[in-house]
Amino acid sequence: MxxxxxxxxxxxxxxxxxxxxxxxxxxxxxxxxxxxxxxxxxxxxSSPSLVEFRDAPPFNRVRFSALFATVLCLSVIFRGDAAPSAMTQFFQTSGTRVGETIDFPYSPVRLMLLMMPEDTSPMALAQLRDAAGLSYVISLFSIIWFVLLLRLQHWPRRGGAFNVWINLPTFDPTAGGDVVKRLMRDGRINIILGFLLPFLIPAVLKIAMNFGAPIRLVEPQTLIWTVSAWAFLPASIMMRGVALARVAQMIHLQRKRAYERAAAEGLLAA
CATH class of the missing domain: 1.10.287 (Helix Hairpins)
Structure with a gap:
């Protein structure tokens, strides 16, 4: 499936x-x-490879659902140009309203528009604005939804054991330093990076264009995947940061309970 x-x-x-x-x-x-x-x-x-939180749903499900919803919405919007219908009109109208609402100075959507060459047609800019606005809103809702699920379902354990090796295959707990501090540090870095990437990516693309790498987001499929990646990657990184911080908090609480239990049983030196 x-x-x-x-x-x-x-x-x-x-x-x-x-x-x-x-x-x-x-x-x-x-x-x-x-x-x-x-x-x-x-x-x-049976052994982990690259996918993190493989046995800790719904982390990957929320990320995949956000990307799937983004690609679906943008595909329906651009389908309206060739085969208009009531559904495509609804998505186009929604995208236009969201894009116009978020398109204010220094917003990520405005930076995406400023990234485009000066000779870009107004229609292409309007399509980019609508796609970027709708994609950004979907990414924000995915982050909020994941945080709500984290609180309501007591993620990541949900009543069972949490295997750090399986769910964090790229994290080496023996690399040095306290595991909790390292997880909290990585979590904060991911959250900050996820917040900044929607602003940094247009700037990086603009610099690349100035050095002879023109980007023409005229072809619908290219625009769909570019805008989807622009909105999804920061949201995914931010959710990863929240998840790492939650795992660090869980390990800290487990240590605290273990110390308290050992002290109550007289196993710790006074």
Missing amino acids: RAAMVVMLIVMPSVLLTSGSDDSAQIIALVAIFAALFTIVEYSA
Whole structure:
């Protein structure tokens, strides 16, 4: 089921939109196959590899749902240009209102618009504004939803054991230093980075364009994936920071209970 959902996510823009060549369709199909194989291997293997919090739902489910919703909404919006309907009109109107609301000075959406070349058409800028605004709102809601689930479901344990090795395969607890302090430090860094990335990414792209790497977000599929990545990556990093801080808090509480239990049983020196 996970592999099937990943395939649906990757092929969704090319299926809903009529634009695109046969070569791009073949590349998308190849990427979807590799992503499905990676998902199957990653979640069926007994030892961890790259995916964090594999056995601590709904962390990955919230992240995937946010990306899926973003790609779906943007695909429906651009489908309205070729095959308009009541649904596409609803998404286009919603995107326009959200984009106009968030498009204020120094906002991430305004920075995305300023990134574009000066000769960009007003229609292309309006499409970018609507897509960026809607994507950014979805990413914010995903962060809020994850924090609510964290509080309501007592994540990550939810009544069971939490295996740090399985759920944090890239974290080495023996690398040196206190584990709790390292997790809290990494969590704070991820939260700060997730907050700053929506502002930094347009600046980095603008610098790259000035050095001879033009970015033309005219093709709908390119715009969909670029804007989705711009909104999803910071939200994902921020959720990871919140999750690391929660794991550090859990380990700290477990240590505190263990010390209190040992002191009550007289196992600690006075």
